[in-house]
Amino acid sequence: MRTRIIVAIAALIAATALVVGPDTAGAREPSVAQTLGPTQFRAVTLVAPSDTPATTITTLDIAQRSAGWLGPATALAEAGVTAEVAGARPPGPQPTVQPRQAPKNPWHYDGNVSWYGPGMYGWHTACGVILTKSIRGVASRTLPCGTLVTFRDPLSGRTATVPVIDRGPYVAGRTWDLSGGLCTYLDHCYTGSLDWRLAGG
Numbered sequence: 001m002r003t004r005i006i007v008a009i010a011a012l013i014a015a016t017a018l019v020v021g022p023d024t025a026g027a028r029e030p031s032v033a034q035t036l037g038p039t040q041f042r043a044v045t046l047v048a049p050s051d052t053p054a055t056t057i058t059t060l061d062i063a064q065r066s067a068g069w070l071g072p073a074t075a076l077a078e079a080g081v082t083a084e085v086a087g088a089r090p091p092g093p094q095p096t097v098q099p100r101q102a103p104k105n106p107w108h109y110d111g112n113v114s115w116y117g118p119g120m121y122g123w124h125t126a127c128g129v130i131l132t133k134s135i136r137g138v139a140s141r142t143l144p145c146g147t148l149v150t151f152r153d154p155l156s157g158r159t160a161t162v163p164v165i166d167r168g169p170y171v172a173g174r175t176w177d178l179s180g181g182l183c184t185y186l187d188h189c190y191t192g193s194l195d196w197r198l199a200g201g
Helices: 002-019 180-186
Strands: 108-115 148-152 159-166 192-198
Touching: 108 180, 159 180
Parallel strands: none
Antiparallel strands: 108 192, 148 159, 148 192
């Protein structure tokens, strides 16, 4: 029986190879366009009894359910272990919110503030100010000329509010260059740390 099936399949494959052979693409003539009219269609009516399985949804018989049937409210648990469903969180005291104030214009720490002046006294700065030994100002690369900045020495607590009078410093990593008069007033004629903030904020 199995041999006959194999022989029949082989014959079918051979017959298919003879019928369907290689052909040049596009060698056949295109089919003639035809217009379908309403007379070529015929109405079909499907009549089926209303009690056939195709149209009837039978209700599930509870008796057909297995002993381990899971319902919508069934809790999954290991055999022999009682599952405990956690209830709502018990009410407890809530911490009170303490109002806090944040400074509007906090101090900023800069550990690399330098100063300049010697060799440039008598020159005009980038903001049009003549640089002298006594003038108190600061050089900034980004702030507009005349912007007021307050500096504070964290060691002595001495503060000074001065305008931006020049451009600089031109050393990477530095933001402020104090004039000679300002570094003398703050006793900070070296490169070190100062606190600063924009004045009037």
